[in-house]
Amino acid sequence: MRVALVIGLGILSSGILLQRPMENTQIGWSTVEAADAAAITAVRWSNGKDGPALVASSTRRGPGGAMDSTLVFSRGAGLRVEMLAAQQSLPSQPGWDVAVDAGGAPVFVYTDAGGAINELLLHDARGPRPITTGKPFESFHGPRFVKHAPGLPLSAIQDQTHAVIFKSPGTTDGGHSAILDCETALALADRDTYHFIYKTRLPGPPRGNSIVRGALHAVDLDKGFTPRTKAAEPLPGAVVFEYDADLARAGTVILATTAAGTTLEAGTVSRSFNEPFPQDMTSPSVLVSGGRIYVAALERAQTRSARVVMAQFPE
Amino acid sequence: MGALIAGIALILVAAVALVAALVSSKDDADNNFGTNPVGGPTTPCPQIVHAVIRIYQLDFAGNHIVECDEFGLFPHPEWLAPRTQITLFLEIATAHGQCPVCYTSGQPVRFTPTFEVTTWPTQAETVQVRAVAAWRNVVMHWTGSVTVSPSSPKLVAASQVTSDVPLPKCVDCIDPFETAWEMNPAGQGWSSAGTTSNVLYVVLADPANLRPAFWTLLDVSCRAAALQTTDTGVIAAVYVPLSARQPIIRKRDGRPLTYWGTPPKYEETDARSTPMLLYSGNGSGQCGSWANFLLDIYQLHGITRGRKVVLARTKHNVQGTGAIGFLVKSWTFITPPASSPNNWTHTLYRQCELSNQVPGQGNPIPPAWFRNHFIVWIDGRYYDPSYGSGPFNSQGDWENGSIDGLADCFAQPQMAGFDKKLPPNPTTNLLDFVSIPE
Secondary structure, eight states: OHHHHHHHHHHHHHHHHHSOOOOOSOEEOEEEOOTTGGGEEEEEEEEETTEEEEEEEEEEEOTTOTTOEEEEEEESGGGOEEEEEEEOSSOOOOOEEEEEOTTSOEEEEEEEEOSSOEEEEEEETTEEEEOOOSSTTOOEEEEEEOBTOTTOOEEEEETTTEEEEESSTTSTTOOEEEEEEOSEEEEEEETTEEEEEEEEEOSSOOBTTTBOOEEEEEEEEOTTSOBOSOOBOSSTTOOEEEEEEEEETTEEEEEEEETTEEEEEETTEEEEEEOSOGGGEEEEEEEEETTEEEEEEEESTTSTTOEEEEEEEEO | OHHHHHHHHHHHHHHHHHHHHHHHHHHHHHHTTTTSTTSSOOOOOOOOOOOEEEEEEEEEESOBOEEOTTSOBOOSOSEETTOSOEEESEEEOOTTSSOOEEEETTOOOEEEEEEEEEEOOSSOEEEEEEEEEEETTEEEEEEEEEEEOTTOOSEEEOOOEEOSSOOOSSOEEEEEEEEEEEEEETTSOOEEEEEEEEEEEEESSOOSTTOOEEHHHHHHHHHHTTTOOSHHHHHHHHTHHHHTTOOEEOTTTOOEEEESOOTTOGGGOOBOSHHHHHHOSSOEEOHHHHHHHHHHHHHHTTOOOOEEEEEESOTTOOSSTTOEEEEESOEEEOSSOOSOTTSEEEEBTTTEEEOOOOOBTTBSOOOSEESEEEEEEETTEEEETTTTEEEESSHHHHHHHHEEEEEETTSSSOEEEOOTTSTTGGGSOOSEEEEEOO
C-alpha cells in the first residue's frame, strides 16, 4: 500500500514536471527617461564593460537644409550621452546594430542610403569603414551582429531577398555568403552552432510605414552558416512584426512585437506584457546578462506621446 | 276488403321506396360525376410550375489571380450576388463590389455559373441558360444548362462554360465587364436571369517569371495600353502616365504613390521594390521601387527584356567617407566662374544654387542629389520612371537631361563641381551605368 502510494506520488510529480510551465503574470513596462523620446527611432541593448546599457538612435537635422541629416547614437541618463554622430548621405532611418569589441568598446554597423543602394558601414573608434563585398551595387538592410560570436561577424539582408553573412566584415577579404531567403534575420552563436531566427512575409498591412508582417522561423546553422536542421516556428500562428533574441539558460529567448501585443518566449515559457498600446510597439530588444533578462521597446515611436520602455527580471 | 287496402298500402310504400332510391342514386351520380368511371372515383388535373433561377455567382477559370497590392490574393468566386465589399484585412470596396479579373489576350473567358433557385419546378426539368457580354465591338456568348428539381437546393451550379469567341489579341481594361443572363426552363421561353459585373484586365501575354498580378500595376498598364497589340506598343503606352506624372493611384486604398516624400519627411521613404511600394503605409518609394514598378509592368505583359540600370560616379565607388553624388536638375553654378570642369569649384548652396527642382512622381520636391540612382533600360533606350523622364537614346542624353554636376556630400563644407554645361562635360559621361540582370 505504501509502495503504491509512493509510486503514485512519483508518477504524479513527474507528470507535473513534464508539463510546460506557463507564466500568467504579465510583464510590466517601466518608462526610460529620455531627453527627447519622440526623436528616437530605435533602441538596442548593448552589453559593455560596465554592463547592460540601452542605446538609442535618432536623426538630427542640420543647417544645410532638408538634405542635411546626421545619424546619432546615444545612451546613458536620459539617453542623451552621444556615442556617435554620423553624417548621412540622404535623410533616412537606417537599420543598425551595436556590439562591443574585444576591448569592450562599442562598434556600430548601420546602413547608409545612397538613393538607390543601401550600403553597410562599420563604425568604431577608428571611424567608419565600408563593409566591402567586391561586387558594386549590392544593396543591404537589416544588419545584425551575430551575438556571442568572436570577430563580430554580422548578417544582413541583400537586395530585399535573402540573408547573407559577413564573416569578417570590414577586412580586405570581407566577402559575404548567402544563407536563405527571408525578410529579416539574426543569428546567435552557441558553441559550434548558430541559432538563426528569421521572418518571412505575410500579406497584409505593415505596422507603421514599412514594418512588414510576417511569420517567425528558426533553424540551426553549422560553422559554415549552412542550415543543418529543418525550420521550426518558435511562435506558431503569431503575426510578427519585429523581434530580437538572445541565449539564456532555458534556451533561446525571443522578444517579439506581434499583432496581439509584445510577447517574450524564454525556452518553453511564454509571457505577455501589460501594455496600453499593444499595436504601437516597435524596436524590441532583449539581452541576457548576469542571470537577468533585459527587455526594451519603443511605444508610439516618433509621436508626441512616444515612450522608451524597459523591464528586467531573473532568468 | 281489408286485404285489398293492405295490398294497396304495400304497393304505395314500395313505390315511395323506389322513388327515394332513384333520387338518391341521382344525387350520388351528380356528386360523383367525373370521378368514377360510370360512377367510380376521378382525380383533378395538376398545375405545372416551371423553375425560375437567377445568377448567383461566377467562378472564373483560366484567369490570372489578381493580387490586392500586397494584401493577399482576391478570393473566389470573382462575382458573388450578395457581395458589397471584399474584406482583405481592410474593407476594400471595388468599384462594383466584386473582384477584378485578369486574362491573357486571345484567350477565351471561362467560368462556372451558379444560380439561385427562386421558384422550384413541380418536376425535374432542364433549364437552359445563356449569357452575353459586349464592349467596344466585341460580343461574347456563353451557353449551358442546369437541372432543377423540386428537391434541388437553393443554389445549383452549371458546368463550366466557355465563351464562343476568345478575347481580342490586345491589351484592354474592360470596365465594366458585364454578363447579362437569361434562362429558358423546359423550353418555355427565355427570360432575364440577372447580370454580373467585374473589371476585367487583359494583358498582352502571360505574366512572366511568376510575377504576381498586382492590382495597381494591372490597372495602370491595362488602361494606358488599351488596344495595344505589340510589346513595343505596350512599352511606349505604359510610360505615358509616368511621363505625364499623372497621379499613380494605389488601387487598394486610393493613395497616390510618390517618388520620395517631401521634406522634412524624406527619411520616411523606405520602399525599394514594387512590393514595398505597394504595402508601405505612405506609398512613397525610392528610385528602386519605381524602376521595379516599370519592369514589373513589362513582366506582367510577358515582356522580359527590360533591365534595371544603376548609375553612380564610379562603379567602383564604395561607401563611406568622401562619397560623391550627382546634382539632380536644376542647379546653377553661379560664382566664381568654374576654374575647371573636373574639380570641386563651388561650395554647395552658396556658390552653386538649387534654382528649380525637377518634380518626381507625385512629388514636386524630391531630394536634390543622390549618390546612386536606378533607371530602366529596354530596347536600347533609358527610361527614368522616378521622374517620368525619357526615353533617352544614350547615357549622355540622360546625363544632359537629368543632372547639372557632381557634389561631394561629405566634404566640409559640401562642395559642387564638374559643371555639366562646361566643355567637355556635355559630351563626357560623368557617371558609370551598370546594368543589373533581372
